[in-house]
Amino acid sequence: MTSFIDNLVPQAVKKLIPYQSARRIGGDGRVWLNANELESSLFEGEPSHNRYPDFLPQDIAKAYQAYCGTDAETVAVRGADEAIDLLIRTFCKPASDNILICSPTYAMYEFCADALAIETLDSPLQEDFNLNVADIVQKSELVNLVFLCSPNNPTGNVIPKADLIEVLEGTVGRSLVVVDEAYIEFEPHTSAVSLIERYPHLVVIRTLSKAFGLAAVRCGFILASPNVMQYVSKLIPPYPMPDCSSQIVLEALSDERVAVMKEATAKLVEIRNQFAVALTQFDFIEYVYPSSTNFILLRQKSGHELFSVLTKDGIVTRNQNHELALRNCVRITIGSPESMAEVIASLASYQTELQQTQQDQQKRQHQQDQYIETQSQLDKDHI
Numbered sequence: 001m002t003s004f005i006d007n008l009v010p011q012a013v014k015k016l017i018p019y020q021s022a023r024r025i026g027g028d029g030r031v032w033l034n035a036n037e038l039e040s041s042l043f044e045g046e047p048s049h050n051r052y053p054d055f056l057p058q059d060i061a062k063a064y065q066a067y068c069g070t071d072a073e074t075v076a077v078r079g080a081d082e083a084i085d086l087l088i089r090t091f092c093k094p095a096s097d098n099i100l101i102c103s104p105t106y107a108m109y110e111f112c113a114d115a116l117a118i119e120t121l122d123s124p125l126q127e128d129f130n131l132n133v134a135d136i137v138q139k140s141e142l143v144n145l146v147f148l149c150s151p152n153n154p155t156g157n158v159i160p161k162a163d164l165i166e167v168l169e170g171t172v173g174r175s176l177v178v179v180d181e182a183y184i185e186f187e188p189h190t191s192a193v194s195l196i197e198r199y200p201h202l203v204v205i206r207t208l209s210k211a212f213g214l215a216a217v218r219c220g221f222i223l224a225s226p227n228v229m230q231y232v233s234k235l236i237p238p239y240p241m242p243d244c245s246s247q248i249v250l251e252a253l254s255d256e257r258v259a260v261m262k263e264a265t266a267k268l269v270e271i272r273n274q275f276a277v278a279l280t281q282f283d284f285i286e287y288v289y290p291s292s293t294n295f296i297l298l299r300q301k302s303g304h305e306l307f308s309v310l311t312k313d314g315i316v317t318r319n320q321n322h323e324l325a326l327r328n329c330v331r332i333t334i335g336s337p338e339s340m341a342e343v344i345a346s347l348a349s350y351q352t353e354l355q356q357t358q359q360d361q362q363k364r365q366h367q368q369d370q371y372i373e374t375q376s377q378l379d380k381d382h383i
């Protein structure tokens, strides 16, 4: 039975016969001379890297499924960014199909679409950064993929489950819904993974780059129904995971290390919450947005440039001012308590500077007033 999911796949992708790498063809033997590899490592006594890695690292996928507590089909890719690119290439015809985003959000959805001349439609978030569900459902008719991000980067908020379900119900027969859960470890109970079974057009993207602290390893995941995955796997490059990364990832997904990650995440959340409260002491900050992530988004009052203030003190943050909905906003990643104390100290010294300037101005004004008064008194006396 074909479903609307099959109809979203471009003909060119449907016709693809996946690249037949030596590892995929497999075989049985003692002497392996089929992949033009060097038969033995050049450096004896060191870990060897001369053989191509597994075609799709099954052990990693299994370990990640166990971590998620799901049996949704799972595949490891080189970061969530590759997952985004892969999904667009699998389900959108270049120079013809469209995707939908809800701005402000992660920039890679539109970037990957642009690279393929795929148009990006927008259903902007509401002022409180919640989805405009009716608008998304309406526009989903025009697109193959709807990209949602929860918790969202850079707004930091989670999509309420009721909203997500409304979107999923409304998009049946129309488009796939991709939920990017790069920050899910900071609010794990809000994950959409358990909905994949009920909604086969839902795809979840994950990464080890954030809470797991493995950005350099380049590992992300796609979780989806078999119907979605059969097409994605056609386009997955032959050897997606370097074996050095695979080893680190497998270890990171052990019960022991997952427990360490969870503990570190809880600590980070505590640092974040204290930092958010500390920010509210400054007059020049208009609003500190609530966060379900490892960053804080704040809105400064206009006339201030906190991004530059912090840069001058050697603290690099993300200026979000270029985005209309994020005028005067700065995004600050949560680091160590010491780093957050540095941010607060830098802002405190800016506050002192401002107060000093204000006092100087008042003093000058006072002097001016006095001068005028004395002069006019003198003038009067002369008459």
Ligand SMILES: *Cc1c(COP(=O)(O)O)cnc(C)c1O
Binding pocket: 078, 079, 080, 081, 082, 106, 149, 152, 153, 180, 182, 206, 207, 208, 209, 215, 218, 219, 220
């Ligand atoms: C950081 C981030 C990514 C990229 O993750 P990688 O696995 O490092 O490629 C994807 N989506 C969002 C929302 C992110 O913030």
